Amino acid sequence: MRKLSFLFAAAAIFAPISLTHAAGDTATSYPAPSEIVAAAPAGDWTTIDASDLLVMDLAPDNKGKPRRVVIQLMPAPFSQGWIGNIRKLAAAHFWDGTSVNRVQDNYVVQWGDASEKKALPPGLVTVGEEGYLTKSGDLERLVKAAIEHDTIGTARPDHLAIVHDPYSDFATSWRGWSVGSNMSYVWPVHCYGMVGVGRNLSPDTGTGAELYTVIGHAPRHLDRNIALVGRVIEGMENLSSLPRGTGDLGFYKTAEERTPILSVRMMNEMPNDKPLPAYEYLNTESKTFAKYADARANRRDPFFIKPAGGADICNIPVPVRRKR
Amino acid sequence: MRKLSFLFAAAAIFAPISLTHAAGDTATSYPAPSEIVAAAPAGDWTTIDASDLLVMDLAPDNKGKPRRVVIQLMPAPFSQGWIGNIRKLAAAHFWDGTSVNRVQDNYVVQWGDASEKKALPPGLVTVGEEGYLTKSGDLERLVKAAIEHDTIGTARPDHLAIVHDPYSDFATSWRGWSVGSNMSYVWPVHCYGMVGVGRNLSPDTGTGAELYTVIGHAPRHLDRNIALVGRVIEGMENLSSLPRGTGDLGFYKTAEERTPILSVRMMNEMPNDKPLPAYEYLNTESKTFAKYADARANRRDPFFIKPAGGADICNIPVPVRRKR
Numbered sequence: 001m002r003k004l005s006f007l008f009a010a011a012a013i014f015a016p017i018s019l020t021h022a023a024g025d026t027a028t029s030y031p032a033p034s035e036i037v038a039a040a041p042a043g044d045w046t047t048i049d050a051s052d053l054l055v056m057d058l059a060p061d062n063k064g065k066p067r068r069v070v071i072q073l074m075p076a077p078f079s080q081g082w083i084g085n086i087r088k089l090a091a092a093h094f095w096d097g098t099s100v101n102r103v104q105d106n107y108v109v110q111w112g113d114a115s116e117k118k119a120l121p122p123g124l125v126t127v128g129e130e131g132y133l134t135k136s137g138d139l140e141r142l143v144k145a146a147i148e149h150d151t152i153g154t155a156r157p158d159h160l161a162i163v164h165d166p167y168s169d170f171a172t173s174w175r176g177w178s179v180g181s182n183m184s185y186v187w188p189v190h191c192y193g194m195v196g197v198g199r200n201l202s203p204d205t206g207t208g209a210e211l212y213t214v215i216g217h218a219p220r221h222l223d224r225n226i227a228l229v230g231r232v233i234e235g236m237e238n239l240s241s242l243p244r245g246t247g248d249l250g251f252y253k254t255a256e257e258r259t260p261i262l263s264v265r266m267m268n269e270m271p272n273d274k275p276l277p278a279y280e281y282l283n284t285e286s287k288t289f290a291k292y293a294d295a296r297a298n299r300r301d302p303f304f305i306k307p308a309g310g311a312d313i314c315n316i317p318v319p320v321r322r323k324r
Numbered sequence: 325m326r327k328l329s330f331l332f333a334a335a336a337i338f339a340p341i342s343l344t345h346a347a348g349d350t351a352t353s354y355p356a357p358s359e360i361v362a363a364a365p366a367g368d369w370t371t372i373d374a375s376d377l378l379v380m381d382l383a384p385d386n387k388g389k390p391r392r393v394v395i396q397l398m399p400a401p402f403s404q405g406w407i408g409n410i411r412k413l414a415a416a417h418f419w420d421g422t423s424v425n426r427v428q429d430n431y432v433v434q435w436g437d438a439s440e441k442k443a444l445p446p447g448l449v450t451v452g453e454e455g456y457l458t459k460s461g462d463l464e465r466l467v468k469a470a471i472e473h474d475t476i477g478t479a480r481p482d483h484l485a486i487v488h489d490p491y492s493d494f495a496t497s498w499r500g501w502s503v504g505s506n507m508s509y510v511w512p513v514h515c516y517g518m519v520g521v522g523r524n525l526s527p528d529t530g531t532g533a534e535l536y537t538v539i540g541h542a543p544r545h546l547d548r549n550i551a552l553v554g555r556v557i558e559g560m561e562n563l564s565s566l567p568r569g570t571g572d573l574g575f576y577k578t579a580e581e582r583t584p585i586l587s588v589r590m591m592n593e594m595p596n597d598k599p600l601p602a603y604e605y606l607n608t609e610s611k612t613f614a615k616y617a618d619a620r621a622n623r624r625d626p627f628f629i630k631p632a633g634g635a636d637i638c639n640i641p642v643p644v645r646r647k648r
Contacts, residue, residue: 062386103565105560105561105564105565106516106517106560106564129629132630163490164488164490165490166487166488166489166621166632166634166635166636167632167633167634167635167636191541192430192540192541193430201626201627202627202629216516216539216540216541217515217516217540217541217542217638217639218541218639219639220632220635220636220639221620221621221623221628221631221632221635221639223630223632224629224630224632225623225627225628225629225630236429236430237429237567237568240429240430240564240568241427241429241565241566241567241568242565243561243565244561244564244565296545297490297545299545299549302525303525303526303549304545304549305453305526305548305549306456306548306549307545308490308491308544308545308547308548309491310490310491311490311491311544311545312490312491312544312636314541315541315542315543315544315545
């Protein structure tokens with residue numbers, strides 16, 4: 001809430017930081033965040049369209065076990081230039097035969113064409129740096145309403161759970177994603193499992209052919225400096241447990257150390273001879289999400305003796321699961 | 325800075341969040357944090373005593389490569405009850421023949437006696453929950469001086485870099501460690517690579533026989549709920565890249581999946597027939613550290629186009645290296 005101080009009355013500033021328990025809640029035992037999520041009504045979940053799912057198959061591990069990674073690409077209004085490119089790259093089978101080339105501990109796993117010579121498919125767009133930001137749209141209205149009603153922190157009336165954020169004016173969960181914001185704009189944030197677009201020095205913003213995912217503490221200093229395009233929703237362990245790179249920045253020194261990528265496809269373009277799973281996420285505007293965020297910030301389930309009274313945005317991951 | 329609002333004048337509240345560049349600095353090119361650390365004078369480094377180093381040797385990997393993990397235990401005044409126990413456990417060779425039993429993605433790796441039947445050595449103490457906190461001592465004086473001189477944020481005159489923290493009143497780097505604080509007390513924080521003590525339900529606080537380390541985004545909700553006793557300073561990849569557990573909470577379902585621990589020793593009790601490395605950390609009260617913290621919060625090295633203007637405490641890890 002760094003700069004909100006200059007925007008609003010001081011009284012509103014400190015409340016958001018502690019997601020206090022909703023007034024009138026008389027429960028005496030407290031469910032864990034996972035229990036709150038499990039109890040969510042069906043209507044609080046949104047199915048992820050198969051056309052937003054990128055499926056990457058790595059070579060099987062040394063015991064012959066298949067290694068599939070499923071990535072949910074960000075829907076509109078986020079990062080659309082790069083995501084259009086990624087759809088084209090998948091359709092052209094660009095990543096087939098490429099590899100995971102970099103695994104830097106507590107930072108990122110990165111994959112793509114190690115030779116940097118493979119031809120890109122036609123029609124990729126160049127996105128400007130303004131693409132790192134998204135107009136906040138209804139979020140601005142929701143936050144203003146929450147301030148007006150002095151309900152920030154109780155996550156009502158619009159069920160927004162706004163959290164304290166050293167990297168932006170405030171952070172929240174919006175349209176299914178964790179975002180930082182300066183009120184006019186929002187941007188996705190570099191939490192564990194988020195997928196981003198490798199680039200060269202500015203003004204380059206990358207095409208989307210070179211991708212990475214976060215495998216350590218959130219490197220939030222990358223926010224607004226590099227495009228985020230999605231998140232790993234299944235098979236994260238197939239990337240995070242890879243051997244760490246032997247060279248500078250976690251790149252492998254030899255080609256043999258790289259993990260081959262067999263194929264990358266959009267799920268809706270995969271053969272449907274075998275049934276494919278569907279996924280859903282918990283609506284960030286639901287009452288359940290507000291309760292879940294509160295429980296993440298104030299752990300009161302039996303193991304805990306001291307609720308923190310706050311949480312950072314990356315400790316309130318949006319729940320995603322296979323659809324039952 | 326959650327509750328500082330109630331302690332100090334409003335004017336002092338917002339400055340700390342952005343670690344602004346020191347006034348009068350006219351440099352036009354900005355070194356990366358790693359370059360600042362590399363340029364630190366020798367006097368800014370403190371050698372870690374071999375009697376504070378816990379050395380764990382795992383069974384070699386499937387290519388026969390040795391896997392050593394070096395942990396720096398927290399010196400006084402932190403966590404001394406548990407650390408005394410850990411010294412006794414190492415001296416008794418308690419962990420030899422035990423194993424890594426749990427690897428939960430984006431959370432922890434945990435090791436110890438999976439049978440839970442191995443006899444503990446005599447003389448272990450039971451530590452109360454008050455042991456999670458440490459009297460802040462001179463930190464309180466340093467913070468008050470920084471507030472009085474209105475120098476919070478510029479990390480002067482005492483070179484403290486105080487950061488915005490959703491989990492405590494403020495977080496800072498003190499006596500070589502990252503801590504949260506409520507002014508009277510400090511406590512170590514659950515950043516990547518920190519080592520803690522497994523426990524059962526409160527009032528149990530654990531003996532130190534069951535240890536874990538953080539391998540994902542900082543689970544800061546565990547702060548003040550569980551004892552932290554040190555940090556992994558070398559060989560972290562030998563834990564973080566282990567296969568994820570197959571059962572609930574990342575525990576391995578079968579004994580075969582566990583990684584055997586060959587031995588755990590205090591470094592000063594190891595045979596010295598082979599030369600052992602020495603380590604040093606960057607003094608958190610040094611001018612170099614203040615510069616480093618500022619650079620972590622405001623990346624201006626060539627890759628970056630937008631400095632964040634802030635950082636969370638776990639993104640300002642205390643630099644530790646092999647002594648040259």
